[in-house]
Every structure is written in structure tokens, then in C-alpha cells.
Amino acid sequence: MMRASIIGTGSYVPPRVIKNQDLERMVDTSDEWITSRTGIKERRIADHETTNEIATKTAKNALKAAGISPKEIDLIIVGTVTPEMLFPSTACFVQAHIGANRGIPAFDISAACSGFLYALDIADKYIRAGVNKKALVIGVDLFSHIVDWKDRNTCVLFGDGAGAVVLSGEKGKSGILSTHIHADGHYWKMLYTPLCIASSPFHNKPLENSFLRMQGNETFKVAVRTMGEVCQEALDHNGLKVEDVSLLIPHQANMRIIKATAERLGLPEEKIYINLDKYGNTSAGSIPLALDEAVKKGVIKKGDIILFVAFGGGFTWASAVVRW
């Protein structure tokens, strides 16, 4: 059976580190509050690099790890809600900047923090169907561009970063075993960022600021419940028990959400990969960034069952199970 195998991972974060103590000088907050409520200690912030540049660096790192030429890639999908332009898509810029072939499909997916798993789901289906052989799947977000740096409720939570995988269609037992993607737009007001575009002479929409808005408490509750449910759905689909999971790589939004999800599943803490202390919530970047770090650290071994789970604005939520 043809499966999409992950043959390379890559990531990139901007070099500038903003610690909780730096935020203490910007808003009425404290390292103690941020650490105890979220687990975040610091985050990376892009002070000159753009989404396209960060996505391109990430893509090059993943291709290098996979040991293949960009000419072998025949599909590029980017999960992002902070593109540099409304169009062309980030994926089109990446295609041009890495020197991928003309004519291959390249497009972005908007699913907020679930964006990477949504993109992975689509690429997996193209590969399983035999339409494409080698896909580049990227998750990238620069939330520093959309948060209100005067709003302590939100600005302390996010950071900039990206990760990517190269998928290859291969016969065998390893690779992506399943993906599940979901959404419920009734919850849109819990977490959203309006678009700030000039009103036309025909449509006098009042201009509002385009900062991210969030109802943190409600988002927290739905995230814990939903992430637990989608993990269980993934395990049931594959006939797996929680003991079969070697590593859970969750969306890195909040330590308390992650721990509560693992508790619901009955998964011990040592089987969860966490790096949000260093990066905060990097939205679509968070899962592939954590995966790349885990791979580089040698945490993942051949044959391991890796469970990925994400939750984000929309609301959207998603899972993937990979046999390494």
C-alpha cells in the first residue's frame, strides 16, 4: 500500500529572543504569571524577516534533511494565517525561492493553529491517490504581526516560527497511518483576527483594527475537550491503544491544555514532546517545529508511533498518526 512517509524535517525560528522579563517592561504582566498560566518562558520574534523568507529557510532545511533536490518536489502546501500578501500564496513564493519546478501545484491553507495538520492531511491524500510523489508541507506563522502588543491577555502567548516536512510516497508499513481534520465555525468569535482593508466607495465598512481577539477561558475549555476527543478518534481509527503511542506531539499553545489533554487520554507526561517554553504558541509552525526538534534530538526511533494533535481558531482541530 502506498503511504506518505516523512523523509525529512526542517524548521526555522527568527534569532531575536523575547523573554517574559522583556514583556514585563511592555505590559502589566510578570514572568511568574506567564510561566504558571502557560509554561512559556520566551519566544522568538521576527524583527526583519518575513513569512516568505522564514518559510523558504524552513523549506530548504527540510529538503537538506531529506537529501533531495527541490526539483523532485511535485506539491507544495503551506499552512499559515499570517501570509506576507493576500496573494500570491506563501507556497508560490516558496516554490520560486527554493527553485522548485514550474507548473507544480502550490497553495496555502487557512486553519490557524491546525494549519500544518490540515496541510499534511491534504498532501497525504494526494500521495495516497498516486497524484503526487514528493510533497513539501510547511507550517509557518508570525503572530507578532497580528497581536496587540498592548494587550497582556494575548501578546504574552504567541511567537514566530516555522517547521516543514518532506513527504514521499513509499510502499511499506511506515508513514502516515491516518489524518483527521475538523472544524466548527460557530465558535469563530472565540479566536479571530479581522482583516483590515480599505473600504471601497461602494461598501463603507467601518475600519477596525486588525489585532487578534480571543476569549481565553472558553478557548481553553473547548481545546482540552476537543483535543482529547480527536486523539481518541485517531487511536480508535488505527486500532491502537494509548500504550502504543511512543510520543505525543501536540500543538504548543499552553502547558495546562497539553497536560489536561494527556491526562484525559491516560498518557504519561514523559511521552509528550514540549518546547513551548522556548517558542510560545507559533500557530501553524508549532507542530512541525516540535517534530524537527524531536528528530534532531534523537527522541524518535524507527517504528515509533507518533500522535500529532492540533487545535486552533475557527475552531479547527486535527490529528495525525505516523509510524516512523
Ligand SMILES: CC(C)(COP(=O)(O)OP(=O)(O)OC[C@H]1O[C@@H](n2cnc3c(N)ncnc32)[C@H](O)[C@@H]1OP(=O)(O)O)[C@@H](O)C(=O)NCCC(=O)NCCS
Ligand atoms: C489566556 C489564558 C492563559 C488565561 O489564563 P486563565 O487562567 O484562564 O486566566 P483568566 O483569563 O482567568 O485571567 C485571570 C486574570 O489574569 C489577568 N491576566 C490576563 N493576562 C495576564 C497577563 N499576561 N499577566 C498578568 N495578568 C494577566 C486577567 O486580566 C485576569 O485578571 P482579573 O481576574 O483581575 O480579571 C488561558 O485562558 C488560556 O491559555 N486560554 C487558551 C488560549 C490559547 O491557547 N489560545 C490559542 C489556542 S490555539
